[in-house]
Amino acid sequence: MSIQESDSTPEMLARLGLKSDKDRLIEACENLHDLVYIYVSSTNTIFRLLQVHHGTNFPIMPVKEHFSIKENLQLVVSALKEMQATVETKDKDLQGSISHSLYAKIADPTTSLQDKIAAVKEVYENYKEVVESITGTLIAVMLKHGNLPDTVESAVHQLLSSPALSLQVSELLVEYADILKILQQYETPSTTEGSSSLSETSQQLRLHSPPSPTSLFVFLQTILQGHRSIKKSQKIAADYLEEAFRVLKPPCEGFQTFVKTVEACILAITDN
Incomplete structure (x- = not known):
C-alpha cells in the first residue's frame, strides 16, 4: 500500500519520519502554549479547593502572556511553595491524630486512587470527631506530600540552558x-x-x-x-x-492526575 493510500495522520507521518520541520516547529509552539495554561489551570484548581475546604485565600493566577515560559513556570513554583507552607500545620495535625498506617496511605503519592479513597473513607468514619474539617485536612496532607513544586522546578532546571x-x-x-x-x-x-x-x-x-x-x-x-x-x-x-515539551509534559500530566485524585477523595467524603 502506498503512503497516500495508508493512514496519513500527523501521528503516522511523525512515526514514518515524514513530518516537515515547519510542522514540527508550529506544533511544538502550540504544545508548549497549552502546557503553560494547563500548569496554571491545575494550580488554580488546587487553590479553589483549598479556599472551599480549608478557608485559604490564594489569588487565582492568570497566565502572563507577555512573560516567558520560564517566568510563568517559576510563578507556578513560587505559588505552590507558598501553598505547601500554608498546609504544613494541617498536615502535622492529622499525622498526630490518626494511625500511622492510615496516614501513610493518604500521604504517599504512590498509593493507588482506590486505596487512597478507601483510606479517606476510613478517616471520615473513625476520626471525624477528632479531626476538625476532615476534607480540608486531607487535602492539606495530600498537597504537602504531592511534591508538586519540586517536580515542576526540577523540569525547569533541566531546561535552563535551552533558549526555548x-x-x-x-x-x-x-x-x-x-x-x-x-x-x-x-x-x-x-x-x-x-x-x-x-x-x-x-x-x-x-x-x-x-x-x-x-x-x-x-x-x-x-x-x-x-x-x-x-x-x-x-x-x-x-x-x-x-x-x-518532552521534559515539561510528564510533570504536567502528573500534576493533572494529582488534582483528579484530590477531587475524587473529596467526592468520596461528600458522598457519605
Whole structure:
C-alpha cells in the first residue's frame, strides 16, 4: 500500500519520519502554549479547593502572556511553595491524630486512587470527631506530600540552558510567515538548501522591514549562530522546542492526575 493510500495522520507521518520541520516547529509552539495554561489551570484548581475546604485565600493566577515560559513556570513554583507552607500545620495535625498506617496511605503519592479513597473513607468514619474539617485536612496532607513544586522546578532546571524557555507565551501561537520572516534575514543568499518555492518566499519577505527584537527573534537569532540556511535553522528550532515539551509534559500530566485524585477523595467524603 502506498503512503497516500495508508493512514496519513500527523501521528503516522511523525512515526514514518515524514513530518516537515515547519510542522514540527508550529506544533511544538502550540504544545508548549497549552502546557503553560494547563500548569496554571491545575494550580488554580488546587487553590479553589483549598479556599472551599480549608478557608485559604490564594489569588487565582492568570497566565502572563507577555512573560516567558520560564517566568510563568517559576510563578507556578513560587505559588505552590507558598501553598505547601500554608498546609504544613494541617498536615502535622492529622499525622498526630490518626494511625500511622492510615496516614501513610493518604500521604504517599504512590498509593493507588482506590486505596487512597478507601483510606479517606476510613478517616471520615473513625476520626471525624477528632479531626476538625476532615476534607480540608486531607487535602492539606495530600498537597504537602504531592511534591508538586519540586517536580515542576526540577523540569525547569533541566531546561535552563535551552533558549526555548525564553519565548514569551504570547509568541507561541505564531504564524509560520513570521518565523520565516526572521529566518530569511540571516539566510546566506547562495545557499541551495530548501525548495525553489521557499527561496521565492524568502525573496518576497526581504522586501519588508526587519522584525522588532521580540523573544521569538532572540530565540531564532540564538539558533542561527553558525547556521545560514532556513531548512537547517527550522530543524534546530523544532528540536529545542520539542525537547522542552518532552521534559515539561510528564510533570504536567502528573500534576493533572494529582488534582483528579484530590477531587475524587473529596467526592468520596461528600458522598457519605
